[in-house]
Structures are given as C-alpha cells and as structure tokens.
Amino acid sequence: MAINYIYPEFDVIRDPNRCITCRICERECSNGVHIYDADRKTLRADETKCVDCQRCVATCPTRALKIVKNTCALRENENWHENSIKEIFKQASSGGVLLSSMGAPNPLAVYWERILLNASQVTNPSIDPLREPMETRVFLGRKPSKITRRPDGTLDTTLAPQLELETPIMFSAMSYGSISYNAHASLARAAQELGIFYNTGEGGLHEDFYQYGAHTIVQVASGRFGVHEDYLNAGAAIEIKMGQGAKPGIGGHLPGAKIVGDVSKTRMIPEGSDAISPAPHHDVYSIEDLRQLVFSLKEATRYQKPVIVKVAAVHNIAAIASGIARSGADIIAIDGYRGGTGAAPTRIRDNVGIPIELALASVDKRLRDEGIRNDVSLVVGGSVRNAADVVKAIALGADACYIATAALIALGCHLCRTCQTGRCNWGIATQRAELVKRLDPDEGRRRLVNLLTAWRYEIMEIMGGMGINSIETLRGNRSMLRGVNMTSKELEILGIAHAGE
Amino acid sequence: MRIDAKGKLFDALNAEISEHNGELEIDNCLGQRFIAAGASAKQVVINGVPGNALGAYLAGATIEVNGNAQDAVGDTMNAGKIVVRGNVGDAVGYAMRGGAIYISGNAGYRAGIHMKEYREKKPVIVIGGRAGSFLGEYQAGGIIIVLGLHKDGKPILGNFPCAGMHGGKIFLRGDAQRVVFPRQTTRRAASPSDMYEISSYLAEFCDLFKINVREFSRDDFTVVVPNSSNPYKQMYVAN
Numbered sequence: 152m153a154i155n156y157i158y159p160e161f162d163v164i165r166d167p168n169r170c171i172t173c174r175i176c177e178r179e180c181s182n183g184v185h186i187y188d189a190d191r192k193t194l195r196a197d198e199t200k201c202v203d204c205q206r207c208v209a210t211c212p213t214r215a216l217k218i219v220k221n222t223c224a225l226r227e228n229e230n231w232h233e234n235s236i237k238e239i240f241k242q243a244s245s246g247g248v249l250l251s252s253m254g255a256p257n258p259l260a261v262y263w264e265r266i267l268l269n270a271s272q273v274t275n276p277s278i279d280p281l282r283e284p285m286e287t288r289v290f291l292g293r294k295p296s297k298i299t300r301r302p303d304g305t306l307d308t309t310l311a312p313q314l315e316l317e318t319p320i321m322f323s324a325m326s327y328g329s330i331s332y333n334a335h336a337s338l339a340r341a342a343q344e345l346g347i348f349y350n351t352g353e354g355g356l357h358e359d360f361y362q363y364g365a366h367t368i369v370q371v372a373s374g375r376f377g378v379h380e381d382y383l384n385a386g387a388a389i390e391i392k393m394g395q396g397a398k399p400g401i402g403g404h405l406p407g408a409k410i411v412g413d414v415s416k417t418r419m420i421p422e423g424s425d426a427i428s429p430a431p432h433h434d435v436y437s438i439e440d441l442r443q444l445v446f447s448l449k450e451a452t453r454y455q456k457p458v459i460v461k462v463a464a465v466h467n468i469a470a471i472a473s474g475i476a477r478s479g480a481d482i483i484a485i486d487g488y489r490g491g492t493g494a495a496p497t498r499i500r501d502n503v504g505i506p507i508e509l510a511l512a513s514v515d516k517r518l519r520d521e522g523i524r525n526d527v528s529l530v531v532g533g534s535v536r537n538a539a540d541v542v543k544a545i546a547l548g549a550d551a552c553y554i555a556t557a558a559l560i561a562l563g564c565h566l567c568r569t570c571q572t573g574r575c576n577w578g579i580a581t582q583r584a585e586l587v588k589r590l591d592p593d594e595g596r597r598r599l600v601n602l603l604t605a606w607r608y609e610i611m612e613i614m615g616g617m618g619i620n621s622i623e624t625l626r627g628n629r630s631m632l633r634g635v636n637m638t639s640k641e642l643e644i645l646g647i648a649h650a651g652e
Numbered sequence: 653m654r655i656d657a658k659g660k661l662f663d664a665l666n667a668e669i670s671e672h673n674g675e676l677e678i679d680n681c682l683g684q685r686f687i688a689a690g691a692s693a694k695q696v697v698i699n700g701v702p703g704n705a706l707g708a709y710l711a712g713a714t715i716e717v718n719g720n721a722q723d724a725v726g727d728t729m730n731a732g733k734i735v736v737r738g739n740v741g742d743a744v745g746y747a748m749r750g751g752a753i754y755i756s757g758n759a760g761y762r763a764g765i766h767m768k769e770y771r772e773k774k775p776v777i778v779i780g781g782r783a784g785s786f787l788g789e790y791q792a793g794g795i796i797i798v799l800g801l802h803k804d805g806k807p808i809l810g811n812f813p814c815a816g817m818h819g820g821k822i823f824l825r826g827d828a829q830r831v832v833f834p835r836q837t838t839r840r841a842a843s844p845s846d847m848y849e850i851s852s853y854l855a856e857f858c859d860l861f862k863i864n865v866r867e868f869s870r871d872d873f874t875v876v877v878p879n880s881s882n883p884y885k886q887m888y889v890a891n
C-alpha cells in the first residue's frame with residue numbers, strides 16, 4: 152500500500168483522569184474519530200479524521216478533551232509553505248481539483264482593520280442612544296431622482312417597490328441543500344422577528360417556509376433550481392445571482408449524494424442527480440441580456456418586487472455596477488473575495504476577486520459620479536464580521552450589509568471549513584437527520600436575534616459617538632473614516648484621508 | 653378578446669394581457685417582450701412577431717404564435733404550451749422544467765440548455781427543422797426532438813451539442829452521423845420504447861402543423877443520452 156504522506160493535522164488529547172468513558176464523544180463525532188475499545192474499556196481516537204470542529208470538546212461533560220494543532224511539522228520554508236506542500240501531496244495522490252469551504256483563510260488584506268472611525272469631541276456633541284431616538288431603519292430600492300407633479304399639481308408619490316429593514320443587515324444567500332432545514336428555519340424566524348430578510352439561495356424555497364415570505368428574498372441562479380411562478384411571488388424581493396465572492400466566474404455543483412428527500416423536492420430535480428449551476432446564465436451574455444432577465448422577473452411578478460442583482464467583486468467592478476444600475480435592477484449586491492461558501496475550488500476561493508472594501512468604495516464613487524447612485528441601493532457582503540465592519544461599510548457608501556458566515560457562527564458553526572463533506576457536527580451544513588436535529592431552530596432564532604440586537608445597539612452607539620442619529624446621515628459619509636497602514640493609492644480608492652489628517 | 657398591439661410598448665401591452673384570463677388574440681405584435689410571462693390561466697394567440705422572453709416562467713397558459721418568435725422563448729417555463737408557426741431565436745426553453753414547446757421551423761443557438769425534469773414534470777421541445785450550436789448543454793431532464801424537416805440542406809445540428817448533459821434525452825431525425833457528441837453521452841438508434849415515449853409529441857406536432865405522421869419512421873431516429881447523472885463526481889479532492 153502506498154504511504155500516506157499527510158500526517159494528521161490535529162491531535163486529540165484526552166485527559167484519562169477526567170474521562171468517565173461516557174462515550175458521548177463517540178456519538179457526537181460524525182467523522183468517526185472517537186472509538187470505544189471494549190477490551191480496555193477506554194476510548195481512543197483516529198485523529199486522521201478530525202476536522203477540529205470542537206463538537207466533542209463542547210459536549211464532553213467532564214471537559215476531558217482538547218483538540219490542538221499537531222506540532223509535527225515539515226521543515227520550515229518561507230517559500231514552500233506547509234500547506235503548499237500538502238496540497239501537492241493531495242493532488243498527486245488523487246488527481247483532483249482541490250475543494251474547500253468557507254471564506255479564504257489566508258492572511259489576505261482586510262481593509263476593515265485599517266480603517267478607523269471618528270467620534271465627536273468638543274465641537275459637535277455626541278448623542279446618547281439610550282436617551283435619544285436613533286434611526287437604523289433603511290429602505291432598499293430605487294429612489295426617485297427628482298420631484299414630479301401630476302397634471303393637477305399634486306405630488307407624484309408613487310415609489311418603486313422597496314425593502315424595509317429595521318437594521319441595515321440581512322442574511323445572505325445560503326441554499327437549502329448546502330445548509331440544513333433547521334438552519335433555514337432559524338434564519339427565517341430570526342429575519343421575521345428582526346424585521347429584516349433572509350435569502351433562499353439557489354436551492355428553491357421549502358414549502359414550510361412560504362409563511363416567512365414577507366421576510367424572504369428568493370434567488371434565481373443559473374441553474375434556476377426550484378424557480379417557478381409561486382416561488383417568484385412568494386418572496387419580498389428577487390435576487391439574480393450572477394456571481395459569488397468565494398468563487399467568481401464559476402458555477403456550482405451540489406453532488407447527487409446531497410440531492411435527497413426534501414432537498415430534491417425543493418430544487419425540483421430527481422434524487423441523486425447532480426445539481427449543476429452553470430458558470431454563467433446562458434441567457435445573459437451582456438448588460439442588455441441582464442436587463443431582459445430583470446424585466447422578465449418584474450413582468451412575471453407585475454412590478455411588485457424589487458430585483459437585486461448579485462455579483463462578485465472583481466476587477467472593473469465599478470463599470471459592471473454601472474451597467475447593472477442601468478439594467479433596471481433596484482438593488483446591487485456585491486460579494487467580496489473573503490466571502491464564504493459551502494464548497495469552492497481552493498484556487499478560485501483564494502485567488503479570484505478583490506476585497507469588498509475597495510469594490511464598494513469604487514462602485515459608490517462611480518455611481519455618484521455618473522449621477523445614478525439613487526437609482527439603486529448597494530448591499531455588500533464578503534466577511535462582514537461585526538458592527539464596526541457594518542458602520543465602516545455604510546460610511547463607505549453601502550445601504551446595507553449581507554452577513555452569512557457571522558450568522559452561521561451564531562448558530563454554532565466553528566469554522567472547521569469542511570462543509571463540503573456534508574457531515575457538519577453542528578447541524579448546519581448537513582442533510583443527515585441525526586445531525587440536523589442538533590440545531591434547534593428556536594434556539595437558533597434566539598441566538599441570531601441576540602446577535603443582531605447587540606450589533607444594532609453597537610451601531611447606534613458608534614453613530615451616537617459621531618454625533619449622527621440616523622443611518623441616512625452615515626451613508627457615504629467618508630469624512631467619518633481614516634486609514635492607517637495604507638498606501639496613498641489605497642486611500643485614494645477608498646476615498647478617505649489618512650489618520651492624523 | 654382581441655388586443656391591438658400596434659404602437660404599444662411591452663409594459664403597457666403586458667399589463668393589458670395580465671388583466672384578462674381566458675382567450676386572447678393579439679394583433680400586430682412587433683417585438684414586444686415578456687408576453688404572458690408567468691401566465692397560468694389563459695390562451696393567447698399572437699399574430700406577428702413577439703419579442704424576447706415570450707412565455708418566460710409560464711405556469712400553465714397556452715401561447716400560439718402565427719409568425720416567428722425571438723430569443724428566450726419559454727425561459728424557465730414550468731407548465732403550459734407554446735406553439736410557434738415559424739422559427740425561434742436563441743436559448744429557447746432555457747432551464748425549462750415542464751410543459752411543451754412546438755416549433756414548426758428552426759431553432760437558434762443554445763436550445764434547451766439546462767432543461768430539467770421532476771416527477772410528473774417532463775418538459776418537451778419539438779423543433780421541426782434544424783437547431784443551432786450548443787443544443788441541450790447541461791441538459792438534466794426532459795426531451796428535445798429535432799425533426800430535420802428543413803429544406804435548406806444545412807446540417808440538422810450546429811456544433812458542440814450536449815456538453816455537460818447529465819439527464820434527459822435528445823432525438824434527432826435523419827442523418828446525425830456527422831454530429832460530434834461529447835464523451836459523456838451515448839448515441840444509439842431509437843428503440844421501439846423510445847419511439848413510444850415520443851409518439852404523443854410527434855402526433856401533436858403533426859396535428860398542429862398538418863404533417864403526415866407516417867413520414868416519421870423509427871429507423872430515422874437517433875437517440876442521445878448521458879452516461880451518468882453525476883458527471884463531476886470524480887473531479888475533486890477535499891482540501
């Protein structure tokens with residue numbers, strides 16, 4: 152037998168003085184790491200299968216377990232990093248394309264961390280959000296660019312359809328199939344309670360979730376899975392997915408093994424058949440074609456719903472966004488290259504696309520320069536990790552943010568980045584009934600509501616410190632931002648001054 | 653009810669169409685897009701040339717066109733029937749999941765891309781003449797029939813049909829020897845059960861366009877099917 156070159160990545164450390172042989176870890180680990188040795192009446196571990204999801208650690212009643220990074224290391228090399236070498240081992244033994252999940256783990260430029268926020272001192276009083284009203288509500292959709300009057304002189308108050316959000320944050324697209332029924336139920340219930348929206352992703356809408364339609368964005372992707380008349384009319388808005396930050400320019404393949412039961416029913420494809428989303432929409436090869444798709448959706452829903460066009464942040468994103476704004480879309484969603492995924496080729500995830508901060512700043516500027524900023528709302532995502540990131544995004548010009556990874560972490564995701572295996576021990580990225588039931592949708596809802604309630608308060612506190620009492624005043628207010636550790640080119644693209652200026 | 657489409661833009665025309673269920677006849681149609689998008693309860697007859705995305709997301713209505721139709725006929729159609737007495741443009745039946753499209757003439761590029769089927773839903777496209785390149789790319793279900801009744805001597809299919817096909821069937825009548833199909837598909841002569849499967853569609857086609865069904869003999873049909881419904885299974889290694 153060929154030697155396996157790859158030494159296990161993690162060590163499973165069990166404290167024999169604490170272990171009471173309850174065998175809970177054995178049941179909790181879907182990867183089959185913990186094995187009961189009946190002769191010795193002890194547990195041992197096959198650490199080759201461990202993905203460091205921390206499930207056994209969290210469920211061990213005596214805290215006898217610890218998962219640590221294996222210290223067994225290849226000889227250090229600043230050029231050939233350990234990962235580069237291991238990836239070659241994997242490809243040389245399998246001949247396969249490397250497949251990963253979740254956002255890029257590399258130390259890629261995170262501009263949020265190099266942007267600092269302003270606060271009022273002396274010349275402009277700050278506002279206490281506990282005492283004074285603070286407006287975090289936003290409306291997403293096309294805004295009129297001028298006042299028009301009807302022939303009788305009265306104001307024309309007809310507005311294009313809008314999404315009303317209590318907080319400028321939404322849950323971004325994750326399909327049923329890539330995540331579980333209970334994860335979707337948690338997101339849907341939380342969106343309803345929070346007065347925001349969650350997004351079906353491209354896997355269709357489970358019949359049980361039509362009741363949350365007023366807080367649902369339904370997605371139309373190149374595979375058109377589960378897309379039909381009732382689906383389009385079920386949501387509050389329709390999102391056309393042109394691209395995704397984690398894998399710009401490529402489609403998706405949900406393997407046939409995951410197309411089972413309700414997932415097959417919701418996608419409306421036979422069990423066991425691969426769900427292939429082609430890389431492009433094969434009816435969209437230009438902005439004119441996009442316009443056609445936008446309007447076909449508007450026609451099919453009688454102009455009742457805003458249409459979102461979601462693209463990945465890539466080079467020339469400003470010109471692309473300008474085209475989208477002219478296609479009749481009401482909202483543009485841009486997904487940066489650190490964005491998450493249930494499965495993407497590693498090389499694409501780690502090398503294609505640009506950071507959302509730069510994309511957002513140049514899109515907002517371009518749309519303003521062209522006088523079409525009010526024709527669309529901008530929603531950005533791709534690793535928005537906390538309330539400060541949200542505030543910075545809005546000050547750079549976003550109307551709202553999309554979060555997905557942060558929402559999954561609230562549901563218990565430990566970022567083990569093995570969603571593609573379908574064995575998520577936290578009941579999120581899996582369809583196995585025994586794992587799905589580990590995630591209680593009401594507890595999930597509660598945790599998501601907690602998270603966003605806390606973020607909303609933090610947003611109000613930061614705004615109050617700036618002397619700002621409404622999101623509207625914060626939007627595009629780049630004077631509230633300063634950069635550190637940046638080149639003048641980076642500052643120029645972000646449209647902000649350096650700290651100290 | 654009759655609607656005169658002359659001088660009307662697509663949104664005005666479609667607003668009018670959406671208000672009426674039952675039988676509708678549209679005269680002087682000239683390129684208006686999205687006609688009957690998402691419609692379920694009506695029978696629409698169109699005299700003239702409807703624009704792109706005719707019957708997109710169709711949910712059970714029937715549409716009959718006396719003339720040619722343009723691109724994206726029946727895009728993501730779910731149920732119903734579209735009959736075109738003429739040719740259609742590109743991307744007919746894109747991602748179609750149910751219902752039937754009958755075209756007396758030719759179809760452009762990318763016909764039936766990513767057509768799929770689910771349970772009782774089995775979409776069908778019958779093309780009387782020839783089809784352009786990229787027929788049935790990513791086809792995941794349903795039936796595409798190309799009858800080759802065209803008389804201009806051009807080949808029945810363009811280039812690169814069936815790339816990424818992983819479900820459904822394509823029937824070609826006449827000489828398909830020169831067409832190159834990708835490795836993940838199999839080409840074979842039609843069996844009696846294949847012919848039985850499409851007999852009602854052929855009968856309907858003949859009935860619609862007044863063609864003698866006896867013109868079609870089993871010997872003339874080639875069937876193309878995918879070898880696997882999981883074409884990408886072996887491609888990846890977890891990282």
Ligand code: SF4
Binds near residue numbers: 183206
């Ligand atoms: S895979 Fe998760 S549950 Fe299993 S041993 Fe590793 S950390 Fe524990």
Ligand code: SF4
Binds near residue numbers: 253563576577578
């Ligand atoms: S969703 Fe589950 S499998 Fe995916 S990274 Fe999070 S814990 Fe791991």
